[in-house]
Amino acid sequence: MNALIYGLGRSGRGVARYLKKLGWNAEWLDQRPQPEDLELVSELGFQQGSADQAYPWVIAAPGVPIDHPDLEKLRSLGAKVIGELELGFLTRRTPIVGITGTAGKGGTSVLITQLLQASGLNARIGGNFDPPFLDIIDDAEVAVVEISSFQLERIQTFRPHVAVITNMDIDHLDRHKTIEAYHGAKWRIQENQLSDDTLVVMEELQVPSSARARILKFARMPEQIRLQNGDLVLDAANLPRGIHPANAQAAVLATESYLQQIQKPLDVQAIRQALLEAEPVKGRNERVATHQNIDFVVDSIATRTIAVKSALEQARAPIVWLVGGRDKGAALEPLQEVAQQKVKFIVGFGEAGAQFASAFNLPHQIIFEADGDATIREAVKAAAEQLPEGGTVLLAPLGTSFDQFKDYKDRERAFREAVQCYTKEP
The missing domain is CATH 3.90.190.20 (Mur ligase, C-terminal domain)
Structure with a gap:
């Protein structure tokens, strides 16, 4: 296969390493490549490409607007423009738990990873959260992926087994222009889910009528963390400082849902202990x-x-x-x-x-x-x-x-x- 990596940086470097592993021929294009970018593509043997050339695949970095003139030109030349999430989903079948939202998606992603690991699974975290998604996909038994609206703009078939939307507010209007477009990008996380998948959302969000996944809801500020059947896991007051109760509740529901999908029993004591020992994401509250x-x-x-x-x-x-x-x-x-x-x-x-x-x-x-x-x-x-x-x-x-x-x-x-x-x- 032949591809153009449009935009390097953290995401693009992950794409470059992954394409080399796949054995694809790749070129790159970046208006302001950093020294570490140039060092990597040189080491991989990838040459600089052109927006005037036809490619079957263009993998665009999240920082590049989806309507960038170069991407529009590449589409007109026949390219399928995707992002790192779509590339990984098309080429691997690693199970995915995907998390998005205006706030709290990083903390929730870390909690889900810790709870899945406490349940005996080799869960790895990546995506918008370091490391890039494509750096973890081959080593993970289940990939926990923090996903931004910019990444969701360029999916086509990407389908997480469990999707979480922590909340929705106003952000990135400089990029999305309207609140409706921003929220629409967030909701794309569930558009390819099927009836045996799960969507975990804050209870005040209005889920699109087209949603097919099983829907689980959680409160903005729950006083207790509970399982789907209502059994108590932990009083929210006992959570470590910096762990938001809503993030903890969403993480428990997502973890339980994934364990149900793979028919693995949930160990309530292990989940409780993991919550009690959880640490906030460095630098976030x-x-x-x-x-x-x-x-x-x-x-x-x-x-x-x-x-x-x-x-x-x-x-x-x-x-x-x-x-x-x-x-x-x-x-x-x-x-x-x-x-x-x-x-x-x-x-x-x-x-x-x-x-x-x-x-x-x-x-x-x-x-x-x-x-x-x-x-x-x-x-x-x-x-x-x-x-x-x-x-x-x-x-x-x-x-x-x-x-x-x-x-x-x-x-x-x-x-x-x-x-x-x-x-x-x-």
């Missing part, structure tokens, strides 16, 4: 330190309203909330109630810090240094000084990191270093 009864919690990726609300709900009050960065149009009104209930003080930082902080009728302070690291250091110090009797300093920024940082991980690093610096002070 993670407590990085406790000092003088102050929890320092980082959730730098929380740039969507639903994710920020979840972080506020789970944090120990009183909260000093670090909010700012570059405005991406996140809705503020849904945060008003929880902010009034739990937030004592707001520290606004970066480009949108003043805009965000002033939107809430709460005491606040604005910090903007020329250097991003200095901004976060000052913000952490100012926040901690507002909590003489303890509480939580929470970085759940609402804004993107691109005003002062390379990405959200770079902002997370700055927060961790700022906390370390502060907690070492006399």
